[in-house]
Amino acid sequence: MKALTRDELIQELKAHGFRPQGTASMKWRMAWVKSNGTQTMFVLIRTRGVDLLITSVPIEEMLNSDRKLSVVHRADDRFVEYNYTESEVSIHSQALSAVSLFVNNQPIDESYFQKVGIGRSEWASKYGTKAKEREQGSTSSLYQALSHGDGEPVYLSDGVWLGADGSFEDRGR
Numbered sequence: 272m273k274a275l276t277r278d279e280l281i282q283e284l285k286a287h288g289f290r291p292q293g294t295a296s297m298k299w300r301m302a303w304v305k306s307n308g309t310q311t312m313f314v315l316i317r318t319r320g321v322d323l324l325i326t327s328v329p330i331e332e333m334l335n336s337d338r339k340l341s342v343v344h345r346a347d348d349r350f351v352e353y354n355y356t357e358s359e360v361s362i363h364s365q366a367l368s369a370v371s372l373f374v375n376n377q378p379i380d381e382s383y384f385q386k387v388g389i390g391r392s393e394w395a396s397k398y399g400t401k402a403k404e405r406e407q408g409s410t411s412s413l414y415q416a417l418s419h420g421d422g423e424p425v426y427l428s429d430g431v432w433l434g435a436d437g438s439f440e441d442r443g444r
Contacts, residue, residue: 288374299322311328319391322353
C-alpha cells in the first residue's frame with residue numbers, strides 16, 4: 272500500500288463522494304460522511320490519527336441542534352482508532368482501503384477494525400512517568416548546581432524559588 276498524506280486521504284474521500292461534516296466534539300477536527308443506503312461510514316479526522324465508524328444509524332439522528340455531529344457508537348457499530356504514534360502501517364492508506372470497500376458495497380474484514388498505534392492516554396501511561404522523572408531530574412540537577420548544599424530553596428528570579436526536590440514555588444516579589 273502506498274503511504275498517503277492526510278490531505279491526499281481527504282482528496283480521495285471527496286472523490287469517493289464523502290462530504291464534510293462538522294463535529295460537536297473537540298476530539299475530531301472534521302468528519303467525512305457517506306451513506307450507502309443501509310449504513311453510514313464516518314471517517315473522523317483527529318490531530319493524532321483517524322477513526323472509522325460504520326453504523327446503521329442515519330446521520331440525521333447523530334446531529335445535534337446545531338447540526339454538528341455527536342458521535343456515539345453503539346455495540347453493533349464497527350469502530351476503530353488509527354493512531355499515528357507507534358503505528359507500523361500507513362493509517363491513511365488503511366483507512367482509504369476500508370473506504371473503497373464500503374463505497375463498492377464489499378465486505379470489510381475485521382482486520383480493518385483492529386486498533387493501530389497508541390492513543391494519548393496510552394502514551395501518557397507508557398512515557399509520561401519517564402518524562403516526569405527526566406524533568407524532575409533536570410531541575411534537581413539545577414538545584415544542585417545553584418545551592419549552597421544546605422537543603423534550603425534557591426532564589427531564581429521574579430519571586431520564583433527552586434526546592435531541593437526540583438520543584439518550583441512562586442512566592443511573588
